[in-house]
Amino acid sequence: MNDLETARKRRTVRNRYRKLATYSIWGGILALFAATAVWIAYPDPFVIYAGVGLYWLGFFAYLGIHYGTDYDLEDERDDEIANKAGAMTLGAAAVIGVLLTPAAVAIDVTGVADVPEVVWGIVWAFVGLFVLFGIAHAYYERQHQ
Numbered sequence: 001m002n003d004l005e006t007a008r009k010r011r012t013v014r015n016r017y018r019k020l021a022t023y024s025i026w027g028g029i030l031a032l033f034a035a036t037a038v039w040i041a042y043p044d045p046f047v048i049y050a051g052v053g054l055y056w057l058g059f060f061a062y063l064g065i066h067y068g069t070d071y072d073l074e075d076e077r078d079d080e081i082a083n084k085a086g087a088m089t090l091g092a093a094a095v096i097g098v099l100l101t102p103a104a105v106a107i108d109v110t111g112v113a114d115v116p117e118v119v120w121g122i123v124w125a126f127v128g129l130f131v132l133f134g135i136a137h138a139y140y141e142r143q144h145q
Helices: 001-041 044-069 076-110 118-142
Strands: none
Touching: 001 118, 076 118
């Protein structure tokens, strides 16, 4: 087998693993949604447990395929796409957090309205997200010095 045939075979196998990993994670997600829909009509806790179990199975199958193979399933282009999507997501969360937090505090403190507990949960989720980001950023910055 020459180099071109070897490269094509390697790409074909890589693409097959990528598809299997993608099908695994999405299959788990869809199984959880389907179980939730079934649970609405048939409210047996086993239905939800089965959906969560299938979700976890899909997730762990994804991890097994992604990290258990000798093939790199992502290349530089995929890394760049993930970095841009992550930056956009973090930026959107920052804007929402910057707008939501002071408004919620002002509304709650002045007594204009009672801010629901779910809003405070969202605020703390944003705080946690950015604390986690700060820790991860500091860690990787130290790794690359």
